[in-house]
Amino acid sequence: MDVHSLAAFWVRESKMEGDYFEFGVASGRSAVSAIRAARLYGWNAPSRFHLFDSFQGLPAIEGLDAASEQFKEGDFAYSRESVIEHLERRGVWNPARIQFYEGWFSDTLTGWLQSSFPAGSAAIVHIDCDLYESTRQVLDFVTPLLQPGTLILFDDWNCFRGSNAQGERRAVLEWIAREDVPWSLEHYVSYGWSGAGFIVDMKG
Numbered sequence: 247m248d249v250h251s252l253a254a255f256w257v258r259e260s261k262m263e264g265d266y267f268e269f270g271v272a273s274g275r276s277a278v279s280a281i282r283a284a285r286l287y288g289w290n291a292p293s294r295f296h297l298f299d300s301f302q303g304l305p306a307i308e309g310l311d312a313a314s315e316q317f318k319e320g321d322f323a324y325s326r327e328s329v330i331e332h333l334e335r336r337g338v339w340n341p342a343r344i345q346f347y348e349g350w351f352s353d354t355l356t357g358w359l360q361s362s363f364p365a366g367s368a369a370i371v372h373i374d375c376d377l378y379e380s381t382r383q384v385l386d387f388v389t390p391l392l393q394p395g396t397l398i399l400f401d402d403w404n405c406f407r408g409s410n411a412q413g414e415r416r417a418v419l420e421w422i423a424r425e426d427v428p429w430s431l432e433h434y435v436s437y438g439w440s441g442a443g444f445i446v447d448m449k450g
Contacts, residue, residue, distance in 0.1 A: 248437075254287040268371075269371075277295065329346075351384060366393035368392055369396060373401065392429055403441055429446050430446075
């Protein structure tokens with residue numbers, strides 16, 4: 247069972263309600279898997295699939311992340327039009343349920359947009375940001391959208407040789423340590439060579 251099927255199964259069996267949020271769409275492969283899994287497992291709760299990407303590839307890489315040659319600025323650049331074509335070819339394109347948010351996270355993840363979503367409206371959050379700063383911005387944005395039982399998938403958890411001082415791991419550890427963040431994460435699943443999924447819970 248692939249990770250998106252496992253996530254959809256989790257939502258159904260846990261009787262979760264909420265939407266699917268994906269940060270880092272690239273070619274749209276993960277979005278296709280998520281939508282197909284939702285159909286397969288009868289996950290009818292999400293009214294929408296929210297897909298966020300610059301559609302220009304990775305931003306400039308700064309700080310500790312720049313010390314690694316694993317990623318380069320501009321990696322994973324696919325246009326929104328090419329992603330839609332991919333979704334169409336795979337038979338999952340539905341503009342009534344799929345919403346794109348195009349731009350750098352620093353520009354699109356605004357307080358105004360955040361407040362447009364009901365609190366606790368995320369059932370699944372897929373974070374495929376690769377980099378520390380991008381992941382930090384996403385976690386700040388989704389904090390009020392989470393609920394106990396939300397499943398967060400970090401696609402690049404083991405990148406940078408699994409270092410806690412770089413990438414997604416660094417962003418998550420700093421986020422969890424903040425007093426204004428009410429959430430903890432419980433490890434749920436590992437997938438591929440780099441991915442890990444966590445269940446959101448309230449801090450003790």
